[in-house]
Amino acid sequence: MPYFIFLVIFVVLPLLLILIYALQDGAGHFTLKNIAKFFSDGDSLSTFALSIEVAIENTALCILIGYPAAWILANKDLNRSAVTVVLFILPMWINALMRTLATAELFTMAGIQLGKGTLLFGMCYDYLPFMIYPIYNVLNKMDKSYAEAAQDLGATPGEVFRKVTLPLSMPGIMSGVMMVFMPTVSTFAISEFLTNNKIKLFGTIIQENINNSMWNYGAALSLIMLIIIGITTFLQGGDSEEAVSGGAI
Amino acid sequence: MAKDERIINIQHLSKSFGDKKVLDDINLYVRRGEFLTLLGPSGCGKTTLLRMIAGFMQPDEGSILLDGKDIAGVPPHERPLNTVFQRYALFPHLDVYDNIAFGLKLKKTPEDEIDKRVRKVLKLVAMSDYEDRDVETLSGGQQQRIAIARAIVNQPKVLLLDEPLAALDLKMRKDMQIELKEMHRKLGITFIYVTHDQEEALTLSDTIVVINEGKIQQIGTPTDIYNEPVNAFVADFIGESNILKGRMIKDRRVAFIKHQFDCVDEGFGEDVPVDVVVRPEDIYFTTDPAKCQFKATVNSCIFKGVHYEMWVDTDTGYELMIQDYDPYPVGSEVMLYIDPDDIQVMKKERRSNVLSGVVKDEETIRIFDADFPIPNDFEPGTDVVVDVPFDGVELLDNLDEGVLNGEVHFILYMGNHYHLYVKTEDSDYFYVDTNDIWDKGDLVGIKLLPETIKLSKKDEND
Numbered sequence: 001m002p003y004f005i006f007l008v009i010f011v012v013l014p015l016l017l018i019l020i021y022a023l024q025d026g027a028g029h030f031t032l033k034n035i036a037k038f039f040s041d042g043d044s045l046s047t048f049a050l051s052i053e054v055a056i057e058n059t060a061l062c063i064l065i066g067y068p069a070a071w072i073l074a075n076k077d078l079n080r081s082a083v084t085v086v087l088f089i090l091p092m093w094i095n096a097l098m099r100t101l102a103t104a105e106l107f108t109m110a111g112i113q114l115g116k117g118t119l120l121f122g123m124c125y126d127y128l129p130f131m132i133y134p135i136y137n138v139l140n141k142m143d144k145s146y147a148e149a150a151q152d153l154g155a156t157p158g159e160v161f162r163k164v165t166l167p168l169s170m171p172g173i174m175s176g177v178m179m180v181f182m183p184t185v186s187t188f189a190i191s192e193f194l195t196n197n198k199i200k201l202f203g204t205i206i207q208e209n210i211n212n213s214m215w216n217y218g219a220a221l222s223l224i225m226l227i228i229i230g231i232t233t234f235l236q237g238g239d240s241e242e243a244v245s246g247g248a249i
Numbered sequence: 250m251a252k253d254e255r256i257i258n259i260q261h262l263s264k265s266f267g268d269k270k271v272l273d274d275i276n277l278y279v280r281r282g283e284f285l286t287l288l289g290p291s292g293c294g295k296t297t298l299l300r301m302i303a304g305f306m307q308p309d310e311g312s313i314l315l316d317g318k319d320i321a322g323v324p325p326h327e328r329p330l331n332t333v334f335q336r337y338a339l340f341p342h343l344d345v346y347d348n349i350a351f352g353l354k355l356k357k358t359p360e361d362e363i364d365k366r367v368r369k370v371l372k373l374v375a376m377s378d379y380e381d382r383d384v385e386t387l388s389g390g391q392q393q394r395i396a397i398a399r400a401i402v403n404q405p406k407v408l409l410l411d412e413p414l415a416a417l418d419l420k421m422r423k424d425m426q427i428e429l430k431e432m433h434r435k436l437g438i439t440f441i442y443v444t445h446d447q448e449e450a451l452t453l454s455d456t457i458v459v460i461n462e463g464k465i466q467q468i469g470t471p472t473d474i475y476n477e478p479v480n481a482f483v484a485d486f487i488g489e490s491n492i493l494k495g496r497m498i499k500d501r502r503v504a505f506i507k508h509q510f511d512c513v514d515e516g517f518g519e520d521v522p523v524d525v526v527v528r529p530e531d532i533y534f535t536t537d538p539a540k541c542q543f544k545a546t547v548n549s550c551i552f553k554g555v556h557y558e559m560w561v562d563t564d565t566g567y568e569l570m571i572q573d574y575d576p577y578p579v580g581s582e583v584m585l586y587i588d589p590d591d592i593q594v595m596k597k598e599r600r601s602n603v604l605s606g607v608v609k610d611e612e613t614i615r616i617f618d619a620d621f622p623i624p625n626d627f628e629p630g631t632d633v634v635v636d637v638p639f640d641g642v643e644l645l646d647n648l649d650e651g652v653l654n655g656e657v658h659f660i661l662y663m664g665n666h667y668h669l670y671v672k673t674e675d676s677d678y679f680y681v682d683t684n685d686i687w688d689k690g691d692l693v694g695i696k697l698l699p700e701t702i703k704l705s706k707k708d709e710n711d
Contacts, residue, residue: 145338148305151325152332153352153403163351167342 018226021219034220044205044221051202054116055184058123059131062180063173065124066131070172073132074139085136089129096126097189104193114196122194123184130183131176138172139165182229255314256281256407256439257302262311264297269676271297273463275311279407279441280456284433286442288450289460290486295443296411298460302441303409304328315406331400332409336416337392339384345371345395346380352403370398373432390421397432407439414449426452447487451475459483475528480595481661481668484526491532491569493664495525495594503594506664507565508543510587514594524595529558529572531591534583541584545569547577561585567664602637602680605707614704617677619653623699632707639682641701644671644693651694655679657687671695 025031038044072078073085091099100122107118142165150164151157188203197204202225209218257279264272271294279285287295300306302313304325312319320328331352339348346367353363371377374394384392393413400408413429414422430453433440444450450457451471459466459474459482467479478484481492495505497517503510505525517523535541545561548568557576561569561583577583606616608627613620616635627633648654658678659670669681671693679695687693 143336143338145334145336146340148325149332149334149338149340149399150351151305152303152330153399154326154355155351156326159355164340168340 015226018219018222021215022223023220024216026216034217035224037217038221038224047200047205048202050199051185054119054123054199054201055181058120058127058184059177059181061120061124062128062131063176066128066176067135067169067173069128070132070135070139073136074142088132091125092129099126100190100193107194114194114198116195116199118194119191119199122190123187126190127180127184130179134175134179135169135172138169142168178233182233185229186225254280256316257441258314258317259298259302260312260314262298262301262308262313264294264301264306264309271463272301272308275465277458277465277468279439282437282439283455284430284440284442284453285456285458286444286450286454287458287460288444288447288486289466291445293460294463295445295460299332299409299411299441299443302407303330303332329406330409331403331405332411333393333396333400333413335411335413337396339392339395339399341385343384344380345376345382345384345387348384348395349399349402351399356403366402370402373401373435374398375428389417390425393417393425397429401432401436401438405438407441410440410442412444413442415444415446422449429453451487459486461486477593478526478595480598481524481526482659484524484593484595485661489529489570489572491527491529491664492661493525493527493567495523497521497523497594501589503592506543506563506567506569508563510542510592511589512592512594513589514592517594517596522597522600524597526593526595527569527587527591529570530556531587532569532571533586533588534571534573534575534577535586536584538584540586542586543584545583545585547579547581547583550576550579552576568662569664599680601639602635602642604635604637606633606635607631608633617653617673617675621652621697623697623702623704625704627704627706634705634707635697636703636705637679637697638701639668639680641698642671642679642681643696643698644669644681644683644685644687645696646693648692648694651696653695655693655695657689657691657693660687660689 022034023030023032025033069088073088079085103122103125104114104118107114112118146164146168147160150160155163185201186203186206188201188207191197191199191201191204202221206218206221206225209215209221255278259275259277262272262275263270275298287298289295297306301308304320304323307321312321314320315328315330340351343351349367349370350363353366358366367380368377371380374397376391376394376398379387379391379395384395387395393416396413410429414425417425426449429440433453442450442453451474454471456468457471457474458468461482467474467483469477474483474487478487478490484490484492493505495503497503497514497519498509499519500515500517501512503512503514503523503525543563543565545563547559547561549560551558553572556572556574559571559573559577561571563569571585604616606614606621608625608629608631609615609620610629611626612622612624614623614625614633614635615621623635625633644657645651653673655671655673657669658672661668663682666682666684667686669683669687671679671681673679673695
């Protein structure tokens with residue numbers, strides 16, 4: 001019962017509020033104008049496209065850096081202590097906003113132009129642990145005998161990785177992708193601080209609208225984002241569920 | 250025997266993990282086409298040996314020859330051997346067909362050849378209709394068959410099997426034993442099989458290698474190992490047995506349970522202490538006083554399915570186990586005899602604990618890094634040999650009262666007392682005779698009884 005009350009207050013009610021605000025005009029009458037405005041507004045659409053692009057780039061970057069890191073952490077020959085794992089996750093103990101501000105200051109001090117490069121750096125820095133940890137978890141729990149069996153059947157170390165380790169670690173990659181991709185689409189603080197507001201992401205627009213008391217359009221944008229995230233989660237959820245059961249044994 | 254007959258030849262192989270020596274000077278050869286079993290209790294080193302043959306571990310010393318060539322530096326994927334793993338290790342992301350085809354695809358075998366061979370092995374393991382199945386939907390026994398199929402489809406020179414039946418239930422295990430034997434006969438591949446199940450080893454093998462504590466105890470055919478165990482460990486590990494202290498009076502005459510018996514063993518010398526093994530099915534009941542060698546009273550009788558298992562107390566105070574098709578009532582007096590052929594005499598591995606120590610002062614000798622209170626007349630610093638009889642070691646429930654602590658590692662019932670191997674934390678052993686009942690794994694305090702100990706100065710030449 002307490003869970004039910006919790007769900008109502010913190011999940012159902014806010015969602016309903018978003019829905020109601022999104023479908024009303026300033027005077028409180030029902031309208032679909034807010035939704036239509038988004039699809040007819042070239043700026044909003046291109047910002048949205050840019051957000052998706054940045055999110056994809058950031059996710060790819062996180063996989064490229066995060067997978068090898070997770071692999072090294074999970075490899076008992078290379079890493080014998082759990083402390084190293086904690087070190088990788090340690091930055092998460094500090095508030096993301098503070099880290100981002102500090103990063104921006106460092107760039108300014110070093111005289112590096114703020115722009116897309118610094119934005120991706122900041123995002124990757126913020127979200128990398130979310131990619132490393134699920135992959136590390138899967139690799140760490142993976143039965144060593146799969147790799148041994150592949151070796152025994154004639155696979156070189158490279159083939160063992162491509163044909164066994166990588167496919168079996170897909171569930172970890174999938175949950176890493178979900179934990180990195182979704183939040184990057186809606187982030188605004190990082191882009192604000194690390195590009196001096198030069199690059200606007202979808203989250204930034206929502207934040208600006210709500211800050212300027214344009215509640216209805218802000219709510220409509222939130223709703224659209226929620227729906228899109230919902231659809232991708234659902235699609236990926238189906239995938240990763242299959243992958244998880246595939247790796248469960 | 251022609252050298253060519255030896256497909257695998259293992260010479261002076263040793264391996265340690267940290268301070269612990271898991272394999273100690275293993276010498277062994279495997280004949281082409283035979284079914285060889287490495288048998289021993291868990292932790293004896295048998296799996297380590299198999300993993301070194303497969304290439305997953307490197308020996309510290311010694312060599313493994315395959316067809317006469319040392320394969321020390323050859324990585325596992327280049328060895329013409331395949332393994333059936335204990336937990337099968339079937340790839341969960343591939344179906345049955347792709348699991349079996351895995352090795353062939355790596356070798357770039359043509360598609361139609363792969364197809365032909367996969368179908369052939371599926372038929373051999375009686376799993377023909379399962380090729381599209383997800384491996385996780387298969388039962389344990391079916392996964393086992395696929396694991397075997399995945400290995401043999403590559404036509405390895407030697408098939409390595411690491412306790413492949415351990416995870417199956419009893420009935421399934423028995424069926425698979427028969428099938429494995431049949432498969433071995435059909436394929437003509439050399440099998441090296443690891444198990445801790447002595448019955449499985451006796452059923453399947455052409456040759457059994459009994460391993461304990463990293464050392465080979467005995468190599469032989471199942472009948473050799475069963476009928477002529479070379480020491481108390483093998484006798485106790487393989488089948489049921491009565492293991493007793495004895496004394497060789499002269500050739501072909503041995504005394505145990507305070508009676509004398511004719512036997513067939515020679516060459517031990519006269520009046521020499523020995524261990525004697527008599528299998529429970531080799532002690533016979535008789536009603537003919539002329540045949541009777543000793544009398545006993547039946548103290549328990551349990552039906553075991555095929556036979557009855559009876560414990561009898563001999564007129565001289567020993568307890569023996571007897572298996573017979575006919576039951577004798579508890580409390581009845583019976584006459585018993587043993588055929589000379591069925592008495593297995595073994596050399597005693599040791600007659601006492603021979604420990605090396607250093608004198609600390611006139612009251613103390615340091616042994617295994619612990620100070621034992623033993624009065625002595627030697628100069629401090631002298632190296633001494635401390636000879637402690639088996640009944641000169643006292644085991645205590647209270648660990649604090651012991652000079653050293655240890656764990657009961659191995660227990661033999663010797664008819665009227667127990668013989669224990671007690672292992673200290675540093676893997677040193679004390680051998681103890683006791684009437685107290687301990688269980689394997691019990692932690693005990695160890696004390697030595699000074700009045701039983703014989704001390705001598707260590708000979709420099711030793």
